[in-house]
Amino acid sequence: MLTRNRRILLLIVIGVLVPLLIQHPIAAYLCTLAVLALILKDKVSGVLFLFVYFPIRPFLIEVNGGLKLTGDIVILLLFLLTFVHMFKKTGAIVRKYAFTLAFIGFCLTGTIAALMTGVGLPAIIFQNRAFIITFLLIFIAAELEISRDDVRRFLWITIITGAVLSVHGLFEFIGHRTVLVPPAWEDWNLSSVNEMRVYGLTANPNVLGTYLSICLFASLYVWQTSEKYKVWLISASILILGVLCLTFSRGSILAFGIAYVLYFLLTRNWRLSVKLIITAVVGLAIIYYPANMARDYAAAGIEGQSTKTKDSQDETLEKEKKPKQENRTSSTFSKRFKEMFSDEIIQKSSEWGRLYVVFKGLEIYMEHPFIGTGFGTYGDSATLSYGSPIADEYKLPARMYSDNQYIQLLVETGTIGTILVLAFVVSIIRRCWKGRRHPFSPVLFSFLIAILAMALFYNVLEEKILTLYFYASLGYFLREGAMKKLDSNERLG
Numbered sequence: 439m440l441t442r443n444r445r446i447l448l449l450i451v452i453g454v455l456v457p458l459l460i461q462h463p464i465a466a467y468l469c470t471l472a473v474l475a476l477i478l479k480d481k482v483s484g485v486l487f488l489f490v491y492f493p494i495r496p497f498l499i500e501v502n503g504g505l506k507l508t509g510d511i512v513i514l515l516l517f518l519l520t521f522v523h524m525f526k527k528t529g530a531i532v533r534k535y536a537f538t539l540a541f542i543g544f545c546l547t548g549t550i551a552a553l554m555t556g557v558g559l560p561a562i563i564f565q566n567r568a569f570i571i572t573f574l575l576i577f578i579a580a581e582l583e584i585s586r587d588d589v590r591r592f593l594w595i596t597i598i599t600g601a602v603l604s605v606h607g608l609f610e611f612i613g614h615r616t617v618l619v620p621p622a623w624e625d626w627n628l629s630s631v632n633e634m635r636v637y638g639l640t641a642n643p644n645v646l647g648t649y650l651s652i653c654l655f656a657s658l659y660v661w662q663t664s665e666k667y668k669v670w671l672i673s674a675s676i677l678i679l680g681v682l683c684l685t686f687s688r689g690s691i692l693a694f695g696i697a698y699v700l701y702f703l704l705t706r707n708w709r710l711s712v713k714l715i716i717t718a719v720v721g722l723a724i725i726y727y728p729a730n731m732a733r734d735y736a737a738a739g740i741e742g743q744s745t746k747t748k749d750s751q752d753e754t755l756e757k758e759k760k761p762k763q764e765n766r767t768s769s770t771f772s773k774r775f776k777e778m779f780s781d782e783i784i785q786k787s788s789e790w791g792r793l794y795v796v797f798k799g800l801e802i803y804m805e806h807p808f809i810g811t812g813f814g815t816y817g818d819s820a821t822l823s824y825g826s827p828i829a830d831e832y833k834l835p836a837r838m839y840s841d842n843q844y845i846q847l848l849v850e851t852g853t854i855g856t857i858l859v860l861a862f863v864v865s866i867i868r869r870c871w872k873g874r875r876h877p878f879s880p881v882l883f884s885f886l887i888a889i890l891a892m893a894l895f896y897n898v899l900e901e902k903i904l905t906l907y908f909y910a911s912l913g914y915f916l917r918e919g920a921m922k923k924l925d926s927n928e929r930l931g
Contacts, residue, residue, distance in 0.1 A: 445480050449487040457502045466504025482588055484516055489595050492902050493649055496641035500620045510571050517574040520581045537865035540858045547855040552812025556827045565813035565820035572905040579913025593656050600653025601674045604681040607636040611684055612732045636684045647687025649903045651694035654678045658713050675717045680725020689895030697888035704880040799845035810852035817846055819900050843893035882915050
């Protein structure tokens with residue numbers, strides 16, 4: 439009989455590696471069926487599989503499109519199995535999950551408003567799926583019998599996957615997006631600023647920054663609580679932090695920086711804070727700056743080859759640009775933070791950037807203050823895929839993405855939807871306060887604060903990796919007696 443570790447490894451091989459080797463949709467469909475069959479015998483392994491699948495999902499579906507819905511199908515199967523179990527104890531379930539009705543009410547509000555605005559049914563379903571699919575993990579994680587060994591497996595899966603993405607990110611960064619990157623991704627037309635950022639297997643530097651921030655905490659936590667594999671854990675922490683800085687994701691770094699500080703204050707875990715500081719110094723010294731120098735060296739080699747065929751005037755121009763290029767790569771990290779509040783950036787943002795989205799959103803909200811204009815109308819995933827029926831009326835740019843969860847809530851679901859989401863958040867905070875004696879409560883609360891801060895810069899409710907980790911953590915916290923089984927003073931190794 440297979441152990442859980444071997445079953446998880448088998449799920450990864452069948453659900454990830456085989457479809458990458460046999461790049462045909464039919465192979466992916468058959469592998470997904472095999473994954474579902476294995477999950478029927480071990481639901482916990484199915485949940486842990488998701489923490490490998492979703493961080494690399496953009497890469498997987500780029501290589502094999504048949505893997506696009508694998509994660510969704512796995513979650514739906516797990517929820518169906520969980521629902522059958524939940525149905526046996528209706529009264530207790532209603533009390534336990536009553537707070538989730540606020541989020542469900544938010545989805546209904548956005549759906550009703552969308553129908554009234556004229557949004558197509560496919561777009562409405564698409565957007566509801568974006569909000570709800572990982573939300574189901576609250577119920578799944580709360581009802582599963584998760585052991586302390588499973589918690590350890592979860593942490594190690596996060597650390598190892600984060601380290602793999604970090605190594606890949608280094609190759610991508612140094613190789614100027616020509617190494618270990620799908621051909622279609624090499625042809626992306628990126629701005630000079632974004633071209634300097636690591637996109638990774640997540641295909642998005644901000645998503646990668648969010649994910650690595652989570653992985654960094656996991657590696658630091660296991661480093662402190664485990665007696666084994668110290669060298670590997672220290673190395674992983676340094677690697678992850680160094681590549682995190684190479685994403686230049688200001689929103690992720692600021693939000694999780696606040697969360698880390700809050701966690702240290704709540705737990706008074708000063709040892710962990712010292713480890714974070716040491717990791718930051720070493721990560722910058724041996725990962726971030728050397729990677730920039732290696733990238734500049736690789737760029738110089740590429741330019742050297744290309745300039746052989748140019749005339750002397752072109753060579754002079756390249757020499758003039760070269761020191762600027764070197765200075766730009768070494769100072770991008772600090773420069774991106776310094777320019778956040780510069781007059782030039784604020785002016786551009788207000789004309790056609792984040793501030794424009796906020797001001798235009800407030801204008802639309804004032805005309806639809808009750809339940810808003812509905813899903814698929816203002817800068818969400820459905821808008822990108824299906825367009826917006828209010829785009830012409832309000833002269834909105836094509837394929838606009840709000841990158842601000844708060845203004846999207848106001849515009850699409852109005853006052854009612856926004857209040858419902860606020861009630862959902864307040865309910866989580868109340869539960870954290872009631873369970874404040876549990877060692878996991880500070881983690882969950884700090885995580886929530888990070889999400890609230892990130893909502894200023896990203897559409898966090900649609901971000902699969904972020905919601906995957908948060909909803910799973912919330913579900914585990916809700917599991918009756920779960921925290922009592924964890925001794926905060928006991929070692930994980």
